[in-house]
Amino acid sequence: MPAPFDDIPPFPGPHHNEPPLEARVIIDFDDALRAKGLDARVREIMESADRAGQIETPEQAGKAADLVAMARDAKQAIEAEREQLNRPLLIAQRTLKGRADGLVAPMDAAVATVRDRLDSYCATADAPALGDYGAKATARETWDFEVVDYARLPVAIRRHPDVLAAMDKVVRAQVRGGVRKIAGVRIFAQTKAAVR
Numbered sequence: 001m002p003a004p005f006d007d008i009p010p011f012p013g014p015h016h017n018e019p020p021l022e023a024r025v026i027i028d029f030d031d032a033l034r035a036k037g038l039d040a041r042v043r044e045i046m047e048s049a050d051r052a053g054q055i056e057t058p059e060q061a062g063k064a065a066d067l068v069a070m071a072r073d074a075k076q077a078i079e080a081e082r083e084q085l086n087r088p089l090l091i092a093q094r095t096l097k098g099r100a101d102g103l104v105a106p107m108d109a110a111v112a113t114v115r116d117r118l119d120s121y122c123a124t125a126d127a128p129a130l131g132d133y134g135a136k137a138t139a140r141e142t143w144d145f146e147v148v149d150y151a152r153l154p155v156a157i158r159r160h161p162d163v164l165a166a167m168d169k170v171v172r173a174q175v176r177g178g179v180r181k182i183a184g185v186r187i188f189a190q191t192k193a194a195v196r
Helices: 021-035 038-051 058-124 161-176
Strands: none
Touching: 021 038, 021 058, 038 058
């Protein structure tokens, strides 16, 4: 006997009326900040920073240092709230990625040998090969490279913003590690406030 009302969709599950996950996380984050007064604290710190004038006396410097310390503490508290909400999402994301990779990686490995054989076939075939699934295999030429001398690369490549950013990162790490002389680099000391 057929089930009654086959044309009616099933009743939604228990979470059907909740906002999407990405919206729920933001709502939870805002609620946590509000409950701990962190949103108000940030506004107060910003207002104090806007009112701060020039620093010309030890008393003014002390007040400025207090403001910097309060901002640092508020930032750490906000980051802790974000981390508390983010950790389960990261774990779920990694678990989901691992599950998907665990399914796909063995398939990719199995198909890789077929792909190599197909590459060999297409390199010598005169006409495209058509499959029942609708796939079409043809020969196509691709280009690859190997840099044999980085110093001889054109200036447009050596001065590309991505290359410069990578070099800056390496130089910064060496300077922070104690290196004080690097050819082509001006290394200098700066005095900044240390607030504890």
